[in-house]
Amino acid sequence: MRPILLKGHERPLTFLKYNRDGDLLFSCAKDHNPNVWFADNGERLGNYKGHNGAVWCCDVTRDSRFLVTGSADQSAKLWDVETGVQLYSFTFETPARSVAFSEGEKLLLITTDPFMGAPSAIHIKRVEAERTEQTQDSIEIIKGHVGRVTRAVWGPLNTTIISCGEDGTIRQWDASNGKELNMKEAHSKNIQTLSMSADGSHFITASADKSAKLFDTRTFELLKTYQAERPINAAAISPLLDHVVLGGGQEARDVTTTSSRAGKFEAKFYHKIFEEEIGGVKGHFGPINALAFNPDGRSFASGGEDGYVRVHHFDAEYFTMKV
């Protein structure tokens, strides 16, 4: 396959997100402007200007009309996907990190980092259909993680929220009252991100302890462990085949001290069930920070510390290969 290289960012990538139909790819980076691309040919549709800090995360509605971004400038912003116009800005006392629309897009969760003595928190906001009625008020503010909450997502039917943090734990919260339902010390080091499967029944965590783990969404039962030999920054589950892809590499500050070969910057494919490594896709010359599968499972995108997004459309052999 010949990957498409997207050079729309000047700083390391932080997050990648495909829309529901898989035709648009949103990319967030430590520079201030998230980009949107046509996923099939890599053409840039536009970028969203308005943030004043690193953009950590984004989410898009199912109908691809609205985008929400969370940024280190202590705000989360709502955008019109088509025109790039900023619709609303939620402001916080501390940097915003992870954002996610609920199923149905009536609710929005935004996590904030600990800062100046304030602990990390998960804020739940109501999304109004009329933008003029939109308010800053949080329905619920959930606190409990030690250190940063790196990623939070909605559980099945919006009844729960699942979060992971720098304390190496995964936690399940009751979305209606903010009570902690379940907690598991999943990793020995900080968890960088978590990623849901297409049906939401299980999710994968990526950790700096050089492993990725697959958990049941409801029970938090540990299903599988994928062992790697480098810290993992990103993980994604294929919606089509029983594959997971892990990305990472040695820490950015150590990169210059070793050759790129020693850095282990490939995206590694593992068999989801057998936990066996299938192969690697090379290309980045820095650690991979973000991974996303196209919802049709026929392509995936990786974003690296090197500032590039690489969109890979799989060859026909990928779908027929024996493991």
Add this chain to the structure above:
Amino acid sequence: MAPPIDGRVRWGDDLDDDGDDGLEGVLPPIQVLGPDENGYKIVIEYRYNERDEKVKVTTKSRVKKQVKKMNKNVIKRRQWRKFGDAALVSGNQNVTIVSTEEIFLERVKGPSGGKEAEKNELAGLVASGNTSLIVCRICGKKGDHWTSKCPYKDLAKDGMFQDKAPTEDGAPGAASAGAAPGRGAYVPPSMRAGANKEGEGMRQRGRDDNSIRVTNLSEDTREADLMELFRPFGPISRIYVAFDRETGLSRGFAFINFVNRDDAIRAISKINGYGYDNLILKVEWATPREDKR
């Protein structure tokens, strides 16, 4: 030739005018027939070949329409206007690059068995005892044991068979120092004490007993093709395809060395007379070159 109206001479017009002068240069127009109900389209065109002869070229092709289903919303989004930096003239330059490099999903192990199978094979070789791959460096016995398992290991200490890597103090093969011109100098394996002076290295090992000759090969057969063809019979230690030194083309024959004689016998019986690349292969025992001369 009409004078150019706008004062510029266009060389393209010039050429056209010349061509109109004689009927010699006129070619019949290109004819396009079809596509018919089966999608077959015929294009007939005329041109000159390099010897200035008029040739008629008929191209028959099949036109097939492929329907690709696309989401209505996706098509609508395709029409969206660019915004932000992408709307600028320079905004989308050098932003999207298709990699010139072909990137593959690099497999950790081959699709078939991989290392494990290879290991089993070697173990099988030792068990069968019928091999030329395993040669003991101490006693020189073939196909019986590895050097480290040699029953004459103890004798080797006395310097009888000494053939060792440099010892702790840095002197290569201390026991063989007698043969060496000076302490510490390199002694080629063939010169060391206990070595087979005839040098049974490359020359003989290359042409062993289990060598078969394959003739009537097509010109574009490569070692890999033969490997694919003969590998099912058993482990192969060497494949040699003869190439012409001047032209670089295959000379149409190859030698294949099997590890086991039985495999070679089976390969001859099965592949001899086998059709390969529309040629009938001839497979037989390779006769040593010395006999031929």
